Structures are given as structure tokens and as C-alpha cells.
Amino acid sequence: MEYRFLGKTGLRVSELCLGAMTFGRENEATEKESHEMLNFFVASGGNFVDTANVYSTGTSEEIVGRWLKKQKREDIIVATKVRFPMGEGPNNAGLSRHHILHSAEASLRRLQTDYVDLFQVHCWDPKTPLEETLSTLNDLVRRGWVRYIGASNFSGWQLQRALCLSRANGWERFFCLQPQYHLLCRSTEWELIPLCEVEGLGVIPWSPLGGGWLSGKFKRGMSGPPDDSRVKIAEERGWTESWTNRNNESTWRLLDVLHEISAESGKSPAQVAINWLLRKAAVTAPIIGAKRMDQLQNNIGSIGWSLSPGQLTKLDQASLIPMPYPYDFIRMAEARR
Numbered sequence: 425m426e427y428r429f430l431g432k433t434g435l436r437v438s439e440l441c442l443g444a445m446t447f448g449r450e451n452e453a454t455e456k457e458s459h460e461m462l463n464f465f466v467a468s469g470g471n472f473v474d475t476a477n478v479y480s481t482g483t484s485e486e487i488v489g490r491w492l493k494k495q496k497r498e499d500i501i502v503a504t505k506v507r508f509p510m511g512e513g514p515n516n517a518g519l520s521r522h523h524i525l526h527s528a529e530a531s532l533r534r535l536q537t538d539y540v541d542l543f544q545v546h547c548w549d550p551k552t553p554l555e556e557t558l559s560t561l562n563d564l565v566r567r568g569w570v571r572y573i574g575a576s577n578f579s580g581w582q583l584q585r586a587l588c589l590s591r592a593n594g595w596e597r598f599f600c601l602q603p604q605y606h607l608l609c610r611s612t613e614w615e616l617i618p619l620c621e622v623e624g625l626g627v628i629p630w631s632p633l634g635g636g637w638l639s640g641k642f643k644r645g646m647s648g649p650p651d652d653s654r655v656k657i658a659e660e661r662g663w664t665e666s667w668t669n670r671n672n673e674s675t676w677r678l679l680d681v682l683h684e685i686s687a688e689s690g691k692s693p694a695q696v697a698i699n700w701l702l703r704k705a706a707v708t709a710p711i712i713g714a715k716r717m718d719q720l721q722n723n724i725g726s727i728g729w730s731l732s733p734g735q736l737t738k739l740d741q742a743s744l745i746p747m748p749y750p751y752d753f754i755r756m757a758e759a760r761r
């Protein structure tokens with residue numbers, strides 16, 4: 425496993441981060457399976473684990489916490505998040521001072537640790553003044569509860585505004601972005617990736633297999649998702665990776681190319697998809713997801729080799745989506761210069 429600096433910080437994280445969203449979730453990983461996967465990940469050289477307060481309403485953090493207690497704390501980089509509702513009540517969600525402070529304390533308790541390495545806001549909150557959120561995050565770093573702060577699910581202008589406000593006030597600033605980014609989601613490249621490159625933010629893409637679509641189990645001609653798959657559950661719950669959302673010609677065209685490259689390279693589709701992300705200059709560490717050990721082992725096989733330049737180009741072309749205005753206009757103007 426290689427280690428990469430998390431944006432413009434001095435912190436080095438493994439080139440793969442292990443996602444804990446499947447830990448303790450119905451039909452996904454039990455606590456025993458989660459601990460076995462964490463042990464295997466660390467034995468493979470991984471040091472970076474991502475969870476959130478909201479994953480299985482705190483259970484994922486508790487599972488990580490009971491495991492973390494048995495590790496040498498400073499060897500593990502733990503990331504968690506705040507924003508989405510944790511229980512009932514008017515103040516149990518969002519990025520207010522009230523909810524951030526309460527959530528950070530609860531996350532530390534569930535994770536059984538004195539500090540979190542990377543504390544991320546899970547999504548933009550349109551209702552709370554950004555100054556309130558950013559000054560509270562700054563306080564968390566000053567208190568020693570949090571080492572670095574990051575953002576997830578922000579648009580370009582929202583992230584740039586946050587960075588400018590932190591800079592103007594001398595507050596700690598976001599050093600990491602956790603966006604959705606994979607072969608079926610490349611709009612992340614329109615604004616967020618160039619912004620992260622210019623501002624020196626690490627990029628840790630979530631759902632590198634699109635929730636399972638890029639894992640090899642989806643092939644042209646299928647009439648619905650396999651019964652035991654996340655995509656099947658996503659249909660019932662209205663999640664991004666649902667069959668209805670992704671069952672379209674551009675998905676099948678990309679999957680045709682992914683499977684062709686998988687066959688010619690002797691690597692699984694999942695390994696090809698994650699390797700494609702690892703070759704993107706701005707990417708620090710894709711957050712791999714697995715609900716079983718065999719999936720984790722397969723996904724860790726995405727490191728230590730590289731797709732050829734020709735294969736990368738084929739995947740780039742097959743996954744391109746039409747650019748809306750103004751991105752198309754700016755690209756056209758640049759091409760004419």
C-alpha cells in the first residue's frame with residue numbers, strides 16, 4: 425500500500441480508505457465481519473477508515489470504536505461526519521453550532537477516542553450561516569477533538585465560499601473533499617476537482633463502484649438487479665444507486681467497455697474501476713466499500729499495478745457525459761484559442 429499526503433497537510437493516508445457504511449447495516453456486514461475486514465485492511469497496509477454518525481444510526485461508529493480500542497490509536501486515521509438527522513427533535517440535524525458540538529461529542533463517545541483525525545460535514549446546509557458552521561469547526565480543532573476538517577457533497581461555489589471565509593477569518597479550513605466520483609459520475613470533474621487541485625484539498629471519492637454497478641454483477645440485457653444486491657435495496661429506499669436511476673444506455677455502454685478491459689487485463693471489473701480512479705491526479709484515496717471479506721480482498725487488488733494509457737483513454741471516453749452550459753462554452757472557447 426502506498427501513502428499519500430491528504431491535500432496540503434502533513435498527514436499521510438493509505439491510497440485506499442476503508443468505508444464503514446456497510447458495518448452493522450441490514451443485509452450487509454455484521455460486527456464480526458466488519459472487524460475481520462478492518463483487520464485485513466490494516467494487515468494489507470491500510471491506515472484510513474471512513475464512517476459517519478448517521479451510518480446505521482451510530483452503530484457503524486460503535487463497531488469501529490470497539491475495534492479501534494484494540495489498535496495503537498496513532499496508527500489509524502479515523503474520519504467521521506456530521507449533518508444528517510440523528511433521532512427526533514428540531515435541532516438534531518444540520519450544521520448549526522448546537523448540532524455540530526453535540527454530534528462531535530457523541531461520535532467521540534461511540535468511537536471510544538479522544539479525537540477524530542478528519543471531521544467532515546456530510547452535506548451543504550442551506551439553512552445555517554456558513555460562518556456559524558466554520559467557526560464551530562475551528563473551535564473543535566482548537567479543543568483538540570478534531571485534527572483536520574473536510575467537506576462532502578458541496579457544489580463548487582459552496583466549497584470555494586467556505587475556503588474564502590475560513591481564510592479571511594484565520595479559521596481552520598477544509599483540507600479534504602469527499603465527493604461522489606466514479607466512472608458513472610464524472611460531473612465531479614466540472615468544478616470540484618479543479619478547485620481541489622488549485623486549493624490543495626485531498627479528494628477521497630465515495631462509492632467508487634457506484635454502489636455495486638461497477639463490480640461486475642451488472643451486464644447488458646439484465647432486466648433487474650440481483651436479489652441480494654445493494655442496488656435492489658436502493659430501489660426500495662430511493663438511493664442514488666437504484667436500478668431506475670442507472671438503468672440507461674450510457675451506463676450499459678460504459679459497462680461494455682469496463683468488462684472488455686477487465687477481460688483483456690485479467691483484473692476484475694471492480695479492480696479496473698478503482699484503478700481508473702487511483703490514476704486521477706487529484707484523487708488521494710478512493711473509499712472502498714465491501715459487505716464481505718471476498719469483496720474487500722477483490723477491491724484491494726486494485727492497487728500495485730496500472731491500467732495502460734490506452735485503457736485509461738477508452739474508459740475516459742466511454743464514461744464522458746455531455747457538459748451543460750457554461751462548462752461546454754468554456755471548453756469550446758479554450759479549444760479555439
Ligand SMILES: NC(=O)c1ccc[n+]([C@@H]2O[C@H](COP(=O)([O-])OP(=O)(O)OC[C@H]3O[C@@H](n4cnc5c(N)ncnc54)[C@H](OP(=O)(O)O)[C@@H]3O)[C@@H](O)[C@H]2O)c1
Pocket residue numbers: 442443444445446452474475546576577602629630631632633634635636637639640641652653654655694711712713714715718719720722723
Ligand atoms: N459522503 C457521502 O455522502 C457518502 C455516500 C456513500 C458512501 N460514502 C462512503 O464511501 C464508502 C464506500 O461506499 P459504497 O459502499 O457505496 O462503495 P461501492 O464500492 O460503490 O459499493 C459497495 C457495494 O458494492 C458491492 N461490491 C463492492 N465490492 C464488490 C466486489 N468486489 N464484487 C462484487 N460486489 C462488490 C457490494 O454490494 P452488493 O454485494 O450488495 O452488490 C458493496 O456493498 C462508504 O463506506 C462510506 O464511507 C460516503
